[in-house]
Amino acid sequence: MESKIIIPAPDPLALPAPYWLFLTLLVLTFLLHIIAMNFMFGSGILAFIAYQKSKSEEVFGRIYESIVKKIPTLMAATITLGVAPLLFLQVLYGQFFYTSSLIIAWPWFFVLIFLVLAYYGFYSVAFSTHKKSNLMGWILIFSVVLVFVIGFIYSNNLTLMETPQQYAVKYHEDPSGMNLNLEDPTLIPRFLHFLLASLAVGGLFIGTIGLYNWEKDNAYAKTILTFGGKWFNYSTMAQFIVGTWFMMSLPRESIRLFMGRDLTGTLSLTIGVIGAAIAIIIMSKALKSDDPRSGFKKAAWLTGLVVALMTVIREIVRESYLKTFYISHNFDVDTQWGILIIFLVSFAGGVWLWIKMLRVYFKETATT
Amino acid sequence: MNYPVWDISMGTGMLMALVAIIHVFVSHFAVGSGLFLLVSEKKAYKDNDTHLLEWLKMHSRFFILISVVYGAVSGVGIWFTIGLISPSATSMLIHTFVWAWATEWVFFFLEITSALLYYYGWDKLTRQTHLWLGWIYFISAFMSMVIINGIVAFMLTAGDWPDTQNFWDGFLNPTYGPSLAIRFVFSLALAGIYAFVTASRIDDPDVKAKIIKWANMWIIPAFILLPFIAMWYIGNVPTAQWESALGAMPTATFYADLIMYAAIVTFVLAVLAWFMARRVSFVYSMVLLLSALATMWSFEYIREAIRKPYVIGRFMYANGLLESPSDTDGGFSVEKIDEKGILNTARWIKYDHITEENKVDVGREIFRVECQSCHTVDHYRGIKNIIGAKKWDRGTIYKMLDGLDLMRNAVMPPFSGKDEEREALADWLAQVTSAPSQKQEVSGDGAQVYNTYCNSCHNYKPHDALFRRLKSWNKEKTMARLDSLPALFNRMPDLELSEKERSTLIDWAKEQFNGEKGK
Numbered sequence: 094m095e096s097k098i099i100i101p102a103p104d105p106l107a108l109p110a111p112y113w114l115f116l117t118l119l120v121l122t123f124l125l126h127i128i129a130m131n132f133m134f135g136s137g138i139l140a141f142i143a144y145q146k147s148k149s150e151e152v153f154g155r156i157y158e159s160i161v162k163k164i165p166t167l168m169a170a171t172i173t174l175g176v177a178p179l180l181f182l183q184v185l186y187g188q189f190f191y192t193s194s195l196i197i198a199w200p201w202f203f204v205l206i207f208l209v210l211a212y213y214g215f216y217s218v219a220f221s222t223h224k225k226s227n228l229m230g231w232i233l234i235f236s237v238v239l240v241f242v243i244g245f246i247y248s249n250n251l252t253l254m255e256t257p258q259q260y261a262v263k264y265h266e267d268p269s270g271m272n273l274n275l276e277d278p279t280l281i282p283r284f285l286h287f288l289l290a291s292l293a294v295g296g297l298f299i300g301t302i303g304l305y306n307w308e309k310d311n312a313y314a315k316t317i318l319t320f321g322g323k324w325f326n327y328s329t330m331a332q333f334i335v336g337t338w339f340m341m342s343l344p345r346e347s348i349r350l351f352m353g354r355d356l357t358g359t360l361s362l363t364i365g366v367i368g369a370a371i372a373i374i375i376m377s378k379a380l381k382s383d384d385p386r387s388g389f390k391k392a393a394w395l396t397g398l399v400v401a402l403m404t405v406i407r408e409i410v411r412e413s414y415l416k417t418f419y420i421s422h423n424f425d426v427d428t429q430w431g432i433l434i435i436f437l438v439s440f441a442g443g444v445w446l447w448i449k450m451l452r453v454y455f456k457e458t459a460t461t
Numbered sequence: 462m463n464y465p466v467w468d469i470s471m472g473t474g475m476l477m478a479l480v481a482i483i484h485v486f487v488s489h490f491a492v493g494s495g496l497f498l499l500v501s502e503k504k505a506y507k508d509n510d511t512h513l514l515e516w517l518k519m520h521s522r523f524f525i526l527i528s529v530v531y532g533a534v535s536g537v538g539i540w541f542t543i544g545l546i547s548p549s550a551t552s553m554l555i556h557t558f559v560w561a562w563a564t565e566w567v568f569f570f571l572e573i574t575s576a577l578l579y580y581y582g583w584d585k586l587t588r589q590t591h592l593w594l595g596w597i598y599f600i601s602a603f604m605s606m607v608i609i610n611g612i613v614a615f616m617l618t619a620g621d622w623p624d625t626q627n628f629w630d631g632f633l634n635p636t637y638g639p640s641l642a643i644r645f646v647f648s649l650a651l652a653g654i655y656a657f658v659t660a661s662r663i664d665d666p667d668v669k670a671k672i673i674k675w676a677n678m679w680i681i682p683a684f685i686l687l688p689f690i691a692m693w694y695i696g697n698v699p700t701a702q703w704e705s706a707l708g709a710m711p712t713a714t715f716y717a718d719l720i721m722y723a724a725i726v727t728f729v730l731a732v733l734a735w736f737m738a739r740r741v742s743f744v745y746s747m748v749l750l751l752s753a754l755a756t757m758w759s760f761e762y763i764r765e766a767i768r769k770p771y772v773i774g775r776f777m778y779a780n781g782l783l784e785s786p787s788d789t790d791g792g793f794s795v796e797k798i799d800e801k802g803i804l805n806t807a808r809w810i811k812y813d814h815i816t817e818e819n820k821v822d823v824g825r826e827i828f829r830v831e832c833q834s835c836h837t838v839d840h841y842r843g844i845k846n847i848i849g850a851k852k853w854d855r856g857t858i859y860k861m862l863d864g865l866d867l868m869r870n871a872v873m874p875p876f877s878g879k880d881e882e883r884e885a886l887a888d889w890l891a892q893v894t895s896a897p898s899q900k901q902e903v904s905g906d907g908a909q910v911y912n913t914y915c916n917s918c919h920n921y922k923p924h925d926a927l928f929r930r931l932k933s934w935n936k937e938k939t940m941a942r943l944d945s946l947p948a949l950f951n952r953m954p955d956l957e958l959s960e961k962e963r964s965t966l967i968d969w970a971k972e973q974f975n976g977e978k979g980k
Contacts, residue, residue, distance in 0.1 A: 099808050101463040101548075102791035106556040106626070118563075165530075166577060172533050173573050177566050179540065183555045191464055191548035198467045198545050205480075205538040212530045220522075260465075265811055268468035268829075270545075425789075429628045432560040436567070443567040447574060450597065454578045458585045 099261040100418055101188040107427035108184065115181050116408070122177035124404045128294065128397075129174050133167035134244065135295010136160050137215070137237040139324060144230050156317050158224050159302055161233065164215045167298075172208075186254070189415065193254035196263050198270025200246045211239035241288075248284040249274040255414035282339035289328045289335055294400065296324035297393045304386060315385075322380045322389060325396075329373050336366075347413045351406075358409045365402040372396050462781060462807035462830050463793055464548040472837035473546040480542045482758050484535035486651070489644060489757065491528035491572075492606050493652030495599030497679060498524065498579075501656075502595060504675075506588060512668045513675075518583050520659045525580045527655075529573055536569075547834070549781035549793070550616075550772040557622075557631060558612050565608040571601040606644055614640040617764055618698065619774035623784075639694035646683045646690060647757060653679030654746075654753050657734070661746035670738035677735050684728040698767065701870070705767045709870030709920055712842075713766035720759035727752040769835065769872040778874035780834040795877040803827055803878040815881055824889025827882055835873070838893060849894040851913050856900060859887035860954035861917065867952060868917040902959050907969020910962045918953075923974040926950075931970035939967050 108115065140160040147154035182190055194201050214236030218229045253259060253274040263272050274280060303318030340348060351362045372392040379388025412419075467473055498521060505513040544551045555562070575598040582591050611632040615622065622631035656676035663669040695703055706717040730749045734741050772779045778795075786794035798806050804813055810826045812819055828836075832844065839845040848858065862883050866875035876883060890896070903910045911919075919927040931939060943963045946953035958966070 101808060102793075104552045104556050105787065105789040105791060106553060109556065109559055109628075169529055169533070169573050169577060172537060173570050176537060176540075176569065177563070179537075180555070180559060180562055180566065183544070183552065184559050187548075187552040187555065188463075191544050191552065194541070195465050195467050195545055195548065198469075201541065202476075202545065205534060205541060208537075209531065209534050212534060213526075216526060216530065261809075264465045264809060268465065270467050270469065429560055432564070432628055432632075436560045436564045439564045439567045443571055446571060446597065450571075450574060450578060450594065453590055454582060454586065454594075457587060457590055458582070 097261055098258055098418075099264075100257045101192055103188050107425035109427065109429040110433055111426055111428065112185070112424055115184050119178055119181035119185065120404055120408055122174065122181065123407075124401055126171065126174040126178055127404065128400060129167060129170040131291040131294035131400075132298040133164060133171045133295075134237075134240050134288075134291040135293070135324075136164055136167060136298055137233070137240060137295075138292060139295055139299055139321070140164065141230075141234050141237055142324075143320070144225070144233065147225065152313060152316050153320075154225055155313060156299075156302075156320060159317075160299060161215070161218045161224060163219075163302075165212070165219050168212050168215055186411075186415075186419075189254045189257065189419070190250075192257075192260055193250050193274075195270065196253060196260060197246070197250055197272045197274065200273060201250060201270075204243050204246050207239040207243050211236040211243070214239070244287060245284055246273075248280055248287070249277075252277045252280050252283065255411055257415075257418050279339065279342040282335055282342050285335045286332070286339045289332045290400070290403075292328035293325045293332065294396065296321040296328065297396060300325070300389055300393070304389070307386060318385060318389060319380055322376050322385065322392075325392070326373055326376050326380075329369055329396075332369065333366075343410065344414070346416075347410055350409060350413055355409060358406060361402040361405050361409075365399045365406065368395050368399040368402070372399065462798075462803070462809075463791060464781070465809040466829050466833055467545050468829060468833070470837060470840055472833075472841040474835065475841050477542050477546050478762070480535065480538045481761065482754075484532070484539050485761055486754055486757055487527055487532045487535060489606075489648040490651040490655055491524075491532045491648075492599075492602045492645070493648030493650070493679075494524050494528065494655065495595070495602045496649065497652035497656060499592065499595040499599055501675070502592060512665075513672065516660065516663065516668070516672055520656060521580050521583070523655075523659050525576060529576050533569075533573060547772055547779070547781065550777055553773065553777065554612060554616075557626075557628065558615075561608050561612060561628075561632065565605050568601040568604040568608070572598060572605060575601065603645075606648070607641065610641045610644055611637055613764075616771075616773055617768045619776055623774070623776040635697045636694060639690060639697055642690045643687065643694055643760070646686050647760075650680045650683035650687075651753065651757075653677065653683070654750055657731075657741075658743070658746040658750055661741050661743045666739040669741070673734060673738040673741050677731055677738075680731040681728070681735070684724065684731065687724065702767045705769070705870045705872060706763055708922075710766060710769075710872050711869075713763055716759040716762045716766065720756055720763065723752050723755035723759060727756055766872075770866070770874045772834075780831050780874060782831075782874060782877060795875060798877040799879070803830065803882050815885055820885045821889045821892055823882070824885040824887070824892075827878065827886045828889060831874075831877065831886075844890065845893050848890060848896070852897070852901070853894075853913070854897045854900045855887060855891035857914075857954075857956065858890050858894075858896060859883060860956065862887060864918060864952060864954055870920075900957065903962055907965040907967070910958070910966040911969065914956050914958065914962075915966075921973075928970055928973060931967055932973070936964075936967055936971075940964065943967070 140157055143153045143157035143160060147157050214232045218224060218233050218236075221229050223229065253263075256274075256277065259274070259277075263274075266272070298321070300318045300321030303314040303316075303321065306314040306317070340351070350358045353359050372395040375388050375395070376392040379385035379392065382388065469476075498517065501513065501517055504510070505517060540551075575594050579591065579594045579598055582594060586594070611634070614636040615631045615634050618635045620630050620634035621627070622634070653676040657673060657680070660669055660672040660676055663672065706713040708714050727749060730745070730752065734745070734749070768774065770778050771784075772781075775784060777783055781793065782798065783790050783794040786796045790797075792798070792801060792806050804810055804815070804823070807826075807830045810823075810830065812823050812826065815823050828838075828844070836842045836844045836847075853861065862876045865873045876886070878886075891898075903913055915927060919925050922928070934942070940960070940963050942949055943958060943966070945955065947955050
């Protein structure tokens with residue numbers, strides 16, 4: 094009786110647009126979210142490292158200050174971009190996602206409280222007139238730790254979501270929502286994988302501060318670019334170990350998909366891994382040269398591609414996990430044309446206006 | 462029953478309320494403030510008013526910290542929370558309105574970006590560009606409201622949607638217009654109120670007075686308009702539903718009173734401040750803020766309360782069950798559950814059949830899946846107190862369960878399930894309320910008989926069927942008729958009142974409303 098697999102019935106209402114459209118939007122918006130999240134989290138950690146280094150090296154104080162000023166905006170981007178995949182995830186995988194969230198309801202609910210605290214923490218450091226004080230250092234690390242915990246809770250929910258075998262047992266053990274998914278063998282490597290990715294991508298973000306200041310203050314720009322670039326290299330190297338660990342922790346079924354069983358999966362993974370390796374080589378070379386800018390940019394774009402491929406891989410893994418419980422082509426579709434067109438038009442108009450706002454803003458602030 | 466129930470003793474309703482109240486207060490502020498900042502900035506340029514401008518810069522920092530941070534996180538919070546508390550309804554809303562939400566997301570994105578650029582752009586951008594960003598902010602914030610309002614109003618008055626399941630029928634529902642008007646006008650008042658708070662901390666009394674008065678020009682007119690819009694709103698809520706707020710449902714009635722007092726207090730405080738604008742203190746402004754909060758909170762609370770028993774009007778009950786069956790509903794309609802039973806339908810119940818030993822535990826689980834969306838065991842709307850206070854015996858509890866949907870102006874869904882399941886629920890309820898095993902005669906007067914057995918479904922009003930009949934029929938006939946309530950009206954429970962109970966009840970009823978005219 095206890096080992097029974099329980100999954101809620103999918104929603105009886107038809108999908109208001111074809112499956113592929115939702116899937117595309119899910120993957121696309123998730124990619125944007127994850128990049129913003131990496132920027133924010135990675136910058137948070139690196140800001141703290143810079144804070145520590147500033148005690149011995151003057152220039153790191155400056156680096157630290159310029160990073161912390163940007164974190165609140167990165168946080169805003171992370172949250173705003175996170176709303177969309179959360180929406181589309183519920184459309185496609187509602188019966189799994191609501192259930193796993195419910196089973197770990199309390200930790201999941203606490204994400205909100207941690208998020209508000211971390212957010213205000215980042216803001217207080219950014220707005221402080223004594224950024225380098227001890228207090229601000231503490232607030233910063235406190236906020237970073239909160240984000241770390243949030244990430245960990247997310248990993249718990251998303252691994253649990255993909256393993257319906259666990260639902261009934263866990264729920265009946267404690268219906269009050271005081272659960273996590275610690276027994277899942279992929280949990281730790283998966284979480285570390287995201288952590289390292291954040292450091293690497295965060296390093297790239299920090300490096301771009303150097304790119305923008307290259308003409309204005311060359312020595313400083315070079316230090317910060319090297320700082321970001323080095324962290325990119327270290328964490329991407331470590332990723333080879335953690336990534337392999339993560340991969341091996343997956344069920345056999347899923348691993349096989351990347352060993353030739355699934356063409357998109359195998360290609361994505363192969364190109365992804367090779368891409369990451371090349372990015373490290375380019376970056377190392379660049380950091381040794383006098384003008385690392387073009388090498389840095391190349392490595393960054395290449396990494397962007399790798400992250401995009403990883404997002405695709407992520408979706409393939411999810412589908413393989415849920416394969417026996419979920420048939421993606423089984424949806425009734427009843428497209429709501431009117432509002433769908435309104436959305437598409439607003440979306441296109443929104444992107445245009447968004448770019449225009451930023452261009453006008455940066456053009457005017459650059460001249461004053 | 463399709464999803465597990467998050468089983469916490471304080472009740473999930475309270476948690477939802479907590480998250481919702483703060484979000485609502487902040488999100489409305491975010492819309493109104495868009496226009497407020499814009500108009501104030503223009504005014505400052507026109508009058509060449511540097512004080513106002515300096516204060517606006519400070520105020521906009523406060524605005525960013527509240528709306529961009531708190532507003533955004535608590536908005537996500539609403540999602541998290543409704544997903545945990547009413548997953549079936551959330552899923553249904555998402556499937557119906559995902560494109561509306563996606564469109565809202567585009568505006569949300571523009572809103573956050575323009576707010577940040579507006580804030581960071583003070584003194585860096587030309588005045589024209591800065592105002593342009595202000596406009597983008599205000600329009601996108603307003604559009605978010607235009608969209609979300611449709612979905613929230615839909616849950617109260619689903620319009621033709623349950624029949625057609627057409628997007629626009631649900632979105633442009635009967636309360637859409639008045640609800641948008643209330644929200645928008647209130648958001649303007651809130652913009653004034655928050656401005657009032659930051660202005661109260663200005664040192665220079667002249668500057669302070671000027672800005673307080675300016676803020677008041679947003680609050681006072683809004684509060685003059687609101688009662689009229691509220692009447693428009695009420696006019697579009699079905700009358701029977703509105704009855705809940707007029708006495709039939711205790712909690713809704715409480716907030717219907719509160720909203721009037723709170724609105725009056727807010728208005729009076731704002732008007733008084735006009736005459737002592739130089740001396741307004743921070744504490745004063747906080748009192749104003751709190752009374753405005755109570756007003757908004759009551760509005761949202763009443764809306765949620767009169768929506769009961771539904772979570773989606775005329776379609777889905779608060780406990781996730783569907784009012785009427787359809788081919789694809791997975792068996793989660795009242796009718797199908799009556800037929801197949803709860804244990805065969807609910808997915809997250811440990812037991813699949815009832816035995817003598819597990820009966821009470823099964824009853825507990827039934828309470829969890831059918832009642833706990835609105836009740837707790839012994840906290841908010843705690844069933845232990847509600848039933849305990851009535852001193853019902855086990856048999857009465859069992860009988861009453863059949864009439865839940867008639868009680869308190871129909872705020873509850875019917876009990877749905879097989880007879881043996883109703884027995885199990887009654888057993889558990891009897892256990893937690895330490896109910897007597899046999900019916901005990903009510904010792905007090907007729908009022909007590911009425912409060913014990915009749916007031917769940919009947920209203921203490923002259924035009925209620927009970928009072929109309931008991932007053933007009935002669936006593937002897939009534940004694941006989943009350944012997945079998947189902948014979949009087951087939952959905953009434955057979956409560957088996959003793960002769961003494963009947964007699965005192967009738968005597969008491971005849972004495973009521975004698976000064977007034979029955980309708």
